[in-house]
Amino acid sequence: MSLRYLHHAEIDLAAWDTCVTVAQASVPYAYSWWLTVTVGKWDAVVELNDATGAYNSILPLPAKWRPWGRQVYQPAFTQQLGLLTTAESQQQNLTEYLALVAGRYSRFYTQANVSNNIWQLPAGFASTERRTYLLDLAPNYATLLAGYAADYKRRLRRNQQQIQPLVVKEGETGTALVELFRLYKGGEVAELKAWHYRQLAALINALQARGLASIVEVRQPGTDNLLASALFVKHRGGLIYLFAAASPAGKQAGAPLLLLDHTIQQYAGTPGFVLDFEGGMIPSIARFFANFGATPAPYAAVALSTPQPWYMLWKP
Template identity: 75%
Template sequence: MSLRYLRHAEINLAAWDACVAASQAAVPYAYSWWLGATAKQWDAVVELHAETDAYTSVLPLPCKWRPWGRQVYQPAFTQQLGLLTTKESQHRVIADYLAMTAGRFSRFYTQANVNNLVPPLPADFTFTERRTYLLDLATDYATLQARYSADYRRRLRRNLEQVRPLIVTEAVAAKELIQLFRRHKGGEVAGLKAWHYEQLNALMKALQARQLARIVEVRQPDTDNLLAGALFVQHQAGLIYLFAAASPAGKQAGAPLLLLDHMIRQHAGTPGLVLDFEGGIIPSIARFFANFGATPASYAALSYSTRQPWYLLWKP
């Protein structure tokens, strides 16, 4: 089976999605409809089956033009991409795929997935370790809750002892959740611009069309004001804590804790299901996730940069 570099217009999207679905890494970010919402354009290195022209492995390369030339980048709302291989794949070393990008880009940055074995790398590539937190939901809820920090268990008990405890409800739209995020320094803290919210709305539509979106909220009992909300992606092998927001009052009331506990309670005892908290680089956020009993998992950020003029880097 041979490796081929494909420009976006050459990619067979049906073969692409079939390969992602059959891959040994559960990476929903790599589906064509997800990339279509967050990146629009992506090139790829694919492994072609010798007889059927099916894709047996894919390396997605979201790319765009900049004044200094073409660059590969990591789209927003897309934590991991990297190499996705199927059982039929005969090329399992990501360096072989990266080598086929030589001379095509002036800058390159991509985040691989937790299943990728990275070293060795082609010349000029650098490797940076990133981290997420994962929680295996195979065991029952009582066992999972016993692994929470003592403070988290105490907060959950105190909420239930209230005359009107805060409760988690399901929502069908993320409009208020996104407004809450933007209201409380979404752009300043997360660096999100107007077009990022357009991408998020497009991704929401794609997720809801496939019944993969779970929107949960906590509201103030007396005023019905939104205290906190979160968007979870429920795919075949897991849950992704994709997007969340909370007001200062919601944080003080522990509403984000209630949202995560609600989803853990609902999905506890499901073999093979893993909750990806989608973060862990910032120490305070890492502690928040670890207090649920989640464990760190590393993945690689791969990059290089060249100062050559774009016209010396262009390849058809």
């Protein structure tokens, strides 16, 4: 077994995806088709089985050129990457992989996954803690519902008591979801540009083509106006609450609560399934997730502590 730094053209995509599929941590963001949509090209450090050509572990390195040199960055719609290891891996320490990265990039930032052990980092690297919220879906729905905040349970009962209660339905495409977000949140999220929305549309198409997308909607009875919608990604480890939007009327009516409750109810009682709310750094959002009984899970963001000028880079 050997650790090797590979440029994108040197990566065996079939071996890559096999590694992602059998990795001990389920990180769908790392599949080659996901990275192709969100990044285009990426480098990597891989643990190569010299006898078979299989990848026993991988560290994705999304990279791009900037005036100050090449940099590794965290792409949009990709909460976690980090080190993915298989049962055959002989390397479990992210530090060993980062040692092969040092000196290659002027700037470096990546978000590891919740399974990564961040031990002593190589010189020049530093880590900060981020967190997401996770909900174990193995218990039955009655047990999970008992863990909701009292106010959430009241809102759900109140909706059912309405003459025309709001109902969650499956959405056919992500177009309405994306447009709802652009209409009510696009101006607040300045970092999302027009090309990000095209990227998101392509990602939704890729997920739907593989049967991995669940799009749910709540519409106003009578008018059919879209109140809220959400995209969940299905993978072998559970669900990811990837993208969501709601109108002011939808928030007032508690439509986002209904979307999440519907999904929790649908997948409750599934051993080994976890709902990743994909967020929690903003206190108000963290409280929203915690009110479903979700608990915080830390993961590390790793960066170069001192950016390197391009003329200091020497490795091919």
